[in-house]
Amino acid sequence: MTTQTIDPSLRRVPPFGGFNLTVLGIELKRMLRNRRTIVFTLILPAALLLSFGGQKGWDDKAGSGNVAAYILISMALYGAALTAAAGGSMVALERSLGWSRQLRLTPLNPVVYILMKALVALAMGALAIAAVNVVGALQGKAVMPTHVWVITPFLTLVCTLTFAALGVFIGYVVPGENAMQILGPGLALLSFLGGVFIPLDQYSDLVRHIAYWTPMYGVSEIARSVLTHDLPWYAVVNAVGWFAIFVAGAAWRMSKDTARV
Amino acid sequence: MTQTSLSGTTGNTAGVVPAVQIAGVTKDFGSVHAVRGIDLTLDQGEIVAFLGPNGAGKTTTIDMVLGLSHPTTGSVEVLGLQPRQAIARGLVSAVMQTGGLLKDLTVRETVAYTASLFADAAPVDQVLRTAGIESIAERKVGKCSGGEQQRLRFAMALLSDPALLLLDEPTTGMDVEGRRAFWSAIRADAEKGRTVLFATHYLEEADQYADRIVLISHGRIVADGTGSQIKALAAGRTVRATLPDPDPQRLSGLAGVDSVDVRGDTVYIHAKDTDDVARYLLTETRAQDLEITARGLEDAFLSLTGDDQDITPAPADQGVSA
Known part of the structure; x- marks a missing residue:
């Protein structure tokens, strides 16, 4: 029968739980091949900027820049948030396809898998932010000091982490391709409520007091804070709070899920 | 059960x-x-x-x-x-x-x-x-x-x-x-x-x-x-016969019989050599309507894994009349 045996002690475990650049490269290529992602990432935010950015009063003063700059930052945040959420929701989609189960049969650590997904989502978010900034610069209406042009995109990118976590969470709650059907309109609604599309002082007191509690409010205040020189403490609490809630929600759904991969 | x-079954090779x-x-x-x-x-x-x-x-x-x-x-x-x-x-x-x-x-x-x-x-x-x-x-x-x-x-x-x-x-x-x-x-x-x-x-x-x-x-x-x-679990055949007042003890004692199942007037006898059983039934008893069926692998499989947990080869009705 057996002519040879295998000595398990000769086998190695990969470093960093399986984290590697090959996977990141393939995942990025995969995202860039997806037409829907490209529409959400590159075209939609830029188109929104062009349509919102030309409204009346675009050259009015806003912080250390003008209203067009304020809108540019808001649209970059919206585009990046949507893209990151779409990326996050792919985790659940891949689970429904049995790919997560397949990956569980490799040395890949589930936490590392999420980390790599988050990195890809961030990279795509960065692309969305870059697209809006390039279109805004070419449009030539937005005016803000150089340091705002440089710092704000990075601040925006950090804020999009919240929505990558939201995407993972919603992806698990709403299985399959339906996640984006909720995330798309949902994020648009939250953006209106959170003062991304329309400044909060345009709303009635009641709506504004509700807005302070919604997830887009905190991050949009933070993203624009370098321009506006204004960052209420409760906006920071809002941003940190929602980030914690979405990460906890995603972690909770995922830990439930691994019980029956 | x-x-x-x-x-x-293979023993573990030392070391x-x-x-x-x-x-x-x-x-x-x-x-x-x-x-x-x-x-x-x-x-x-x-x-x-x-x-x-x-x-x-x-x-x-x-x-x-x-x-x-x-x-x-x-x-x-x-x-x-x-x-x-x-x-x-x-x-x-x-x-x-x-x-x-x-x-x-x-x-x-x-x-x-x-x-x-x-x-x-x-x-x-x-x-x-x-x-x-x-x-x-x-x-x-x-x-x-x-x-x-x-x-x-x-x-x-x-x-x-x-x-x-x-x-x-x-x-x-x-x-x-x-x-x-x-x-x-x-x-x-x-x-x-x-x-x-x-x-x-x-x-x-x-x-x-x-x-x-x-x-x-x-x-x-x-x-x-x-x-x-x-x-081997599936080896042997089953004889079914109509036999009023059967004597299960006597039937079980026949050479090569693995099991006997009596259901009213019908007996099911599972045996390695069913020829001897048939000869006995036809010559020594009033048995009628003899049927002899081989039990295939699938039947063995079914009797081992089916809801009928009794693994002694007592075939279900379909198994014999097929």
């Missing part, structure tokens, strides 16, 4: 760690007892068929060997390690029937992705060539046929040169030629020490290709032995 213990060691494992899902107590040791290089109907506990047991779920009680070790540790070393692979692929990746990307996760994996090009999918390497997985996807799954499973390979209904949809080629490749790898555990519900395939058959039903192992040992 009985376990048919068959002599000659060599078994490929799989399952000890006193149960698994409950809420109030459902999917696995009710399994002890099983697989030695390195064995090809073992895991045979049983759907819902018998095959998948649940395999999931525990793969570390996808944990036993409620008992322990599972793969090559002396916890299942997750064995997987982290690339020692365990599995090929499932469906799913487990991303449609928008190419065949090469899928293999490269998987290979990058292991500490040591065979070169991607070599793996593609061996699996016979080199020519479709740049094709999207979603555009591949079912057979091509199955080859891809195999390529992925063999990347890390696993010591234990679990297969779920591996040859479903293969033609005779493909099946033969498949099993001779599996056999060649087993000679290098790879252990193969495959789930099937075809006794025929289990008998033909496995060194050992483990029969599982209702969450327990009901038989464990070589193909011929399992077939």
Whole structure:
């Protein structure tokens, strides 16, 4: 029968739980091949900027820049948030396809898998932010000091982490391709409520007091804070709070899920 | 509930760690007892068929060997390690029937992705060539046929040169030629020490290709032995006759009779030599309407795994009248 045996002690475990650049490269290529992602990432935010950015009063003063700059930052945040959420929701989609189960049969650590997904989502978010900034610069209406042009995109990118976590969470709650059907309109609604599309002082007191509690409010205040020189403490609490809630929600759904991969 | 213990199941060779060691494992899902107590040791290089109907506990047991779920009680070790540790070393692979692929990746990307996760994996090009999918390497997985996807799954499973390979209904949809080629490749790898555990519900395939058959039903192992040992369970024939006032004791005493089942005026006699039984019934009793039927492998399988938990060969009505 057996002519040879295998000595398990000769086998190695990969470093960093399986984290590697090959996977990141393939995942990025995969995202860039997806037409829907490209529409959400590159075209939609830029188109929104062009349509919102030309409204009346675009050259009015806003912080250390003008209203067009304020809108540019808001649209970059919206585009990046949507893209990151779409990326996050792919985790659940891949689970429904049995790919997560397949990956569980490799040395890949589930936490590392999420980390790599988050990195890809961030990279795509960065692309969305870059697209809006390039279109805004070419449009030539937005005016803000150089340091705002440089710092704000990075601040925006950090804020999009919240929505990558939201995407993972919603992806698990709403299985399959339906996640984006909720995330798309949902994020648009939250953006209106959170003062991304329309400044909060345009709303009635009641709506504004509700807005302070919604997830887009905190991050949009933070993203624009370098321009506006204004960052209420409760906006920071809002941003940190929602980030914690979405990460906890995603972690909770995922830990439930691994019980029956 | 009985376990048919068959002599000659492989003993553990001294000093060599078994490929799989399952000890006193149960698994409950809420109030459902999917696995009710399994002890099983697989030695390195064995090809073992895991045979049983759907819902018998095959998948649940395999999931525990793969570390996808944990036993409620008992322990599972793969090559002396916890299942997750064995997987982290690339020692365990599995090929499932469906799913487990991303449609928008190419065949090469899928293999490269998987290979990058292991500490040591065979070169991607070599793996593609061996699996016979080199020519479709740049094709999207979603555009591949079912057979091509199955080859891809195999390529992925063999990347890390696993010591234990679990297969779920591996040859479903293969033609005779493909099946033969498949099993001779599996056999060649087993000679290098790879252990193969495959789930099937075809006794025929289990008998033909496995060194050992483990029969599982209702969450327990009901038989464990070589193909011929399992077939021996199905040996003999059944005589059915209409016989008023039968004498079961007398019938049981006949040479070669394994069991006697009396149902009203009808007797079912299971025996190795039914000719003697028939001769006796026709000459010494008032028996009428004799029927003699062979019990096939499938019947043996059914009686071992079916709801009728009595494994003494008392055939059900359909079994005899067929």
